Amino acid sequence: MAEQNISPEQLKALQEKIKQMSPEELKEFQKKQCIFCQIIAGKVQSKKIYEDEKVLAILDINPANPGHVLLMTKEHYSIMPQIPDEDISHVFMAAKSLSNSMLRSIDAQGTNIIVANGIAAGQRAQHFMAHVIPRKEKDGVDFVLPQKAMEQQEIESIGNKLVAALGGAVEKEDAKAQIPVPKKEEPKKEGKGINLDDISKLLGAK
Numbered sequence: 001m002a003e004q005n006i007s008p009e010q011l012k013a014l015q016e017k018i019k020q021m022s023p024e025e026l027k028e029f030q031k032k033q034c035i036f037c038q039i040i041a042g043k044v045q046s047k048k049i050y051e052d053e054k055v056l057a058i059l060d061i062n063p064a065n066p067g068h069v070l071l072m073t074k075e076h077y078s079i080m081p082q083i084p085d086e087d088i089s090h091v092f093m094a095a096k097s098l099s100n101s102m103l104r105s106i107d108a109q110g111t112n113i114i115v116a117n118g119i120a121a122g123q124r125a126q127h128f129m130a131h132v133i134p135r136k137e138k139d140g141v142d143f144v145l146p147q148k149a150m151e152q153q154e155i156e157s158i159g160n161k162l163v164a165a166l167g168g169a170v171e172k173e174d175a176k177a178q179i180p181v182p183k184k185e186e187p188k189k190e191g192k193g194i195n196l197d198d199i200s201k202l203l204g205a206k
């Protein structure tokens, strides 16, 4: 892809323009900067595996294993708390179908379905996606989770906090969850969400 160079003056002008944008205009701007939205719009080429009104699944061009699929919402969401329940349900139903197709068609012996939700969790794309990865024994893909020791008291305490936060049921709306995302899109004091640093990153300027 062509790199876009931008002078500090142009960047400042752009930042001013962004501050004037309505939430709708800002969303359009974010979509234009998002490579995955470009793929969804058909402006960037990809190997499509599955598509319906809510999701698109494509092959990862640098897969963990051959057949590694990126399953994304067609709507631009950064993180899971932003996604309506109906849509997130749809994402995981599609993940199940993709996983089944891998078991049937490319001799996968298992699959991993992974969502990185927030920077601390290793999220790199600014567009929400689930990775569906076909697995075989000794395929060199290692997700080794540490097994930390915990006192019974700590287990009780953490468990109780989670139970209290859930209120005994799965919440309808959990938008209050504050998760740091790759591109900061929450509104700031003055502008409508993107700071100078973000724009510079979005446009590939150093």
Ligand SMILES: [Zn+2]
Pocket: 030, 031, 034, 035, 036, 037, 038, 075, 076, 077, 126, 127
């Ligand atoms: Zn996007």
